[in-house]
Amino acid sequence: MNILIAxxxxxxxxxxxxxxxxxxxxxxxIGVMSLIALVSVAQGATSGIQDxxxxxxxxxxxxxxxxxxxxxxxDAQAIAQEPGIEIVSETVSGRVTLxxxxxxxxxxxxxxxxxxxxxVDPDIFVGSFLPDVINANDARLIVLSTTLxxxxxxxxxxxxxxxxxxxxxxxxxxxxxxxxxxxxxxTAYIPMETAFKxxxxxxxxxxxxxxxxxxxxxxxxxxxxxALLKSRHNITEGREADFVIxxxxxxxxxxxxxxxxxxxxxxxxxxxSLVVGxxxxxxxxxxxxxxxxxxxxxxxxxxxxxSQILTQFLIEAIVLSLIGGIxxxxxxxxxxxxxxxxxxxxxxLSPTIILASLGFSMFIGVVxxxxxxxxxxxxxxxxxxxxx
Amino acid sequence: MTVVVEMSNVTKTFGEGxxxxxxxxxxxxxxxxxxxxxxxxxxxxxxxxxxxLIGCLDKPTTGLxxxxxxxxxxxxxxxxxSLRNYAIGFVFQSFFLLPKTDALDxxxxxxxxxxxxxxxxxxxxxEILTKLGMADRHTHQSTELSGGQQQRVAIAxxxxxxxxxxxxxxxxxxxxxxxxxxxMDLFExxxxxxxxxxxITHDLDVAKRAxxxxxxxxxxxxxxESGAA
Ligand SMILES: Nc1ncnc2c1ncn2[C@@H]1O[C@H](COP(=O)(O)OP(=O)(O)OP(=O)(O)O)[C@@H](O)[C@H]1O
Ligand SMILES: [Mg+2]
Numbered sequence: 041m042n043i044l045i046a047x048x049x050x051x052x053x054x055x056x057x058x059x060x061x062x063x064x065x066x067x068x069x070i071g072v073m074s075l076i077a078l079v080s081v082a083q084g085a086t087s088g089i090q091d092x093x094x095x096x097x098x099x100x101x102x103x104x105x106x107x108x109x110x111x112x113x114x115d116a117q118a119i120a121q122e123p124g125i126e127i128v129s130e131t132v133s134g135r136v137t138l139x140x141x142x143x144x145x146x147x148x149x150x151x152x153x154x155x156x157x158x159x160v161d162p163d164i165f166v167g168s169f170l171p172d173v174i175n176a177n178d179a180r181l182i183v184l185s186t187t188l189x190x191x192x193x194x195x196x197x198x199x200x201x202x203x204x205x206x207x208x209x210x211x212x213x214x215x216x217x218x219x220x221x222x223x224x225x226x227t228a229y230i231p232m233e234t235a236f237k238x239x240x241x242x243x244x245x246x247x248x249x250x251x252x253x254x255x256x257x258x259x260x261x262x263x264x265x266x267a268l269l270k271s272r273h274n275i276t277e278g279r280e281a282d283f284v285i286x287x288x289x290x291x292x293x294x295x296x297x298x299x300x301x302x303x304x305x306x307x308x309x310x311x312x313s314l315v316v317g318x319x320x321x322x323x324x325x326x327x328x329x330x331x332x333x334x335x336x337x338x339x340x341x342x343x344x345x346x347s348q349i350l351t352q353f354l355i356e357a358i359v360l361s362l363i364g365g366i367x368x369x370x371x372x373x374x375x376x377x378x379x380x381x382x383x384x385x386x387x388x389l390s391p392t393i394i395l396a397s398l399g400f401s402m403f404i405g406v407v408x409x410x411x412x413x414x415x416x417x418x419x420x421x422x423x424x425x426x427x428x
Numbered sequence: 429m430t431v432v433v434e435m436s437n438v439t440k441t442f443g444e445g446x447x448x449x450x451x452x453x454x455x456x457x458x459x460x461x462x463x464x465x466x467x468x469x470x471x472x473x474x475x476x477x478x479x480x481l482i483g484c485l486d487k488p489t490t491g492l493x494x495x496x497x498x499x500x501x502x503x504x505x506x507x508x509x510s511l512r513n514y515a516i517g518f519v520f521q522s523f524f525l526l527p528k529t530d531a532l533d534x535x536x537x538x539x540x541x542x543x544x545x546x547x548x549x550x551x552x553x554x555e556i557l558t559k560l561g562m563a564d565r566h567t568h569q570s571t572e573l574s575g576g577q578q579q580r581v582a583i584a585x586x587x588x589x590x591x592x593x594x595x596x597x598x599x600x601x602x603x604x605x606x607x608x609x610x611x612m613d614l615f616e617x618x619x620x621x622x623x624x625x626x627x628i629t630h631d632l633d634v635a636k637r638a639x640x641x642x643x644x645x646x647x648x649x650x651x652x653e654s655g656a657a
Contacts (some may be wrong), residue, residue: 045540045541045543048539048540048546052529052533053528056528056529057528273549298540334524335526335527336526338526339526339541340509340527341483341485341512341518341524342512342513342518342537342541342585343509343510343512343513343514343538343541343542343589344509344541345506345510345541346505346506346509348541418650420485420486421485422480422485422486425485425524427519
């Protein structure tokens with residue numbers, strides 16, 4: 041019953057003083073809005089990094105020989121029999137002189153099998169990656185990294201023209217987008233079979249890239265493959281292996297750290313704006329309750345209980361901060377949406393953040409609204425009435 | 429006859445030690461149902477202090493104050509508040525209407541606090557406003573009413589709870605003499621209907637219209653006369 045009475049009085053009061061109610065809400069709106077926008081920037085930006093990285097093969101691991109004659113085609117075939125492995129891609133490599141009409145440079149040349157495209161998913165700047173079908177004997181096709189194309193003073197229109205690899209003419213089919221990859225700068229790619237003819241000697245490989253079924257089993261597969269290769273290469277306990285296996289876990293760790301830092305940083309900024317908003321609300325509430333001291337005295341004189349006064353202020357504060365919080369969430373999400381389209385990451389509504397902001401704004405409203413009201417309701421009615 | 433207010437050997441002091449003020453000093457009075465009493469006295473004589481006790485807004489330092497049969501010193505804040513709501517109808521010098529609230533809800537508010545449903549409370553409030561000739565102003569807020577009109581709304585608010593006693597502190601103090609007279613006419617007619625009225629005033633012309641005058645000086649009752657002056 042008391043709550044109903046107080047709620048009616050609270051709503052009547054909010055409606056009767058729209059400007060003041062609006063001002064009170066403004067602090068909450070700004071605080072919640074910046075919290076929502078900043079946290080969504082933190083989440084969006086880091087999930088962007090993660091998405092990019094997922095494309096770069098969190099479930100891949102790469103076996104590299106420490107000498108040119110460490111790992112072989114037979115190793116690759118044995119690896120393919122292991123559990124948890126989806127694709128095995130082999131590369132060979134060598135260093136040769138590349139010459140265009142304008143310039144020449146010594147470069148790393150990598151021979152890749154058809155699976156390379158699937159496993160590594162290289163980003164093409166112009167043209168295409170090496171086609172599957174022509175990966176037969178003596179297909180003299182080449183893909184250059186952008187860096188290499190620049191070194192050779194070639195532009196986007198060079199697709200289809202030829203350059204010399206050593207003394208053999210190759211046709212350029214594509215140029216890679218270097219910005220998006222690890223370790224592709226300054227590298228050229230040719231089909232595996234062709235590479236065995238011009239730059240490498242079978243059966244030796246320079247690396248084997250393995251794609252596992254999912255990223256969780258990467259450590260386990262790493263262990264298995266290490267054991268397998270050690271036994272194949274007759275490496276006894278205590279001797280150093282002639283290969284290294286690398287996976288993405290270190291890079292993932294690094295990204296996790298960046299993500300945490302970014303969230304902390306932006307969360308910190310958002311908290312400051314919430315505190316500032318909260319102080320604003322506290323000021324308005326304090327002034328408002330002071331102004332209303334005599335009103336409280338009148339109400340007490342005509343029969344309002346302390347609890348009724350307090351409940352009225354409590355409901356006023358909750359309603360104001362809740363409405364302010366909801367408006368803040370809406371504006372914040374709109375801002376977050378535009379920031380997401382500017383920054384080109386995915387916009388996502390986070391129920392946790394929304395509920396947390398609403399909860400926090402209500403907390404601020406209640407604490408700062410009710411604490412002075414409580415003091416006022418405890419005043420002796422005679423004193424409250426005398427208050428000017 | 430029912431005794432509405434009873435004060436026996438009441439003292440009220442403010443402050444301590446050498447700066448102690450005896451606002452009331454051994455007051456004994458009884459007010460019966462249906463009386464029309466004026467409390468008069470010079471400034472600082474203790475009128476407001478007495479009104480705060482009769483109005484259950486404060487408790488005596490020593491002595492007994494009984495309002496509507498309840499001993500004030502035995503009541504906690506909650507009971508005291510509810511006694512105010514049920515037993516007293518306040519009329520203040522500067523009206524003290526609730527801000528941002530229309531006349532109708534101003535009058536209905538004491539009933540709201542009692543838990544009367546809104547519709548019923550407003551119906552009752554409207555009846556009283558109609559009786560006091562303020563029906564056409566029931567949607568107006570205090571800022572849109574003249575002093576006399578505000579005091580009428582305040583009197584309606586005091587009447588709405590059907591209290592044992594209407595307590596008015598300088599009800600004409602903020603009004604011009606003509607409007608003040610009209611308010612006194614209203615009190616007079618309410619008293620004729622059987623309402624108990626206690627009013628505090630400086631103004632002897634106002635006091636003359638009451639049926640009984642209690643005069644205070646330095647916190648003591650120095651005169652208590654009944655009948656027309
Ligand atoms: N809260 C208080 N604290 C200290 N002294 C007080 C307080 N209230 C009243 N007094 C003192 O008690 C005495 C009586 O005051 P009271 O207000 O009852 O006088 P009054 O007759 O109503 O005067 P007025 O006609 O000016 O309103 C005065 O000396 C006053 O200073
Ligand atoms: Mg006074």
